[in-house]
Amino acid sequence: AQSVTQLDSQVPVFEEAPVELRCNYSSSVSVYLFWYVQYPNQGLQLLLKYLSGSTLVKGINGFEAEFNKSQTSFHLRKPSVHISDTAEYFCAVTTNTGNQFYFGTGTSLTVIP
Amino acid sequence: SQTIHQWPATLVQPVGSPLSLECTVEGTSNPNLYWYRQAAGRGLQLLFYSVGIGQISSEVPQNLSASRPQDRQFILSSKKLLLSDSGFYLCAWRVGGVEQYFGPGTRLTVT
Numbered sequence: 001a002q003s004v005t006q007l008d009s010q011v012p013v014f015e016e017a018p019v020e021l022r023c024n025y026s027s028s029v030s031v032y033l034f035w036y037v038q039y040p041n042q043g044l045q046l047l048l049k050y051l052s053g054s055t056l057v058k059g060i061n062g063f064e065a066e067f068n069k070s071q072t073s074f075h076l077r078k079p080s081v082h083i084s085d086t087a088e089y090f091c092a093v094t095t096n097t098g099n100q101f102y103f104g105t106g107t108s109l110t111v112i113p
Numbered sequence: 114s115q116t117i118h119q120w121p122a123t124l125v126q127p128v129g130s131p132l133s134l135e136c137t138v139e140g141t142s143n144p145n146l147y148w149y150r151q152a153a154g155r156g157l158q159l160l161f162y163s164v165g166i167g168q169i170s171s172e173v174p175q176n177l178s179a180s181r182p183q184d185r186q187f188i189l190s191s192k193k194l195l196l197s198d199s200g201f202y203l204c205a206w207r208v209g210g211v212e213q214y215f216g217p218g219t220r221l222t223v224t
Contacts, residue, residue: 042218096211101159
């Protein structure tokens with residue numbers, strides 16, 4: 001079975017500062033990895049995905065993530081955050097069937113003016 | 114483009130009452146459909162998924178059930194709600210690729 005650990009439940013950061021949200025996964029088979037963002041009382045929006053190929057993937061809103069197979073990590077980064085980035089961020093993993101998504105417990109990013 | 118709808122957006126129900134949440138997808142055919150529950154301060158838990166009309170897979174045994182009467186319609190039901198059923202219910206779809214796309218969600222409060 002697969003599992004996802006998001007190491008930080010809350011991350012406060014000042015506006016225009018860089019941020020990294022950490023995600024580690026465990027799996028005995030090849031996986032696909034995702035980051036989703038959730039604004040208050042809304043559904044989840046796909047930020048970016050890693051399926052194969054380049055380990056550095058770029059997503060929407062200036063976010064990027066790097067897949068590190070040896071460290072089983074998929075950390076999310078942004079070089080300069082904005083107030084509008086304040087939200088809950090979820091890391092998720094699935095296998096080639098795509099039906100069973102395993103989500104982390106989320107990281108609440110708060111951008112401080 | 115594809116869109117996904119969920120209703121109602123919010124719902125307050127007493128313990129022991131029935132439940133029916135609806136999810137519909139537009140702009141695609143033969144989607145895989147999913148129901149998730151998000152409890153306060155926790156991640157998402159997959160409840161049910163469906164790969165076609167009338168085909169339901171249950172991931173977590175509980176007092177909820179799901180049905181798929183039409184290709185792009187997915188319904189979550191309960192005969193008698195429990196306090197522990199409170200949460201944010203999200204429907205998602207997938208076609209072709211691996212990624213899932215989520216609806217706006219339904220906030221259910223059981224009192």
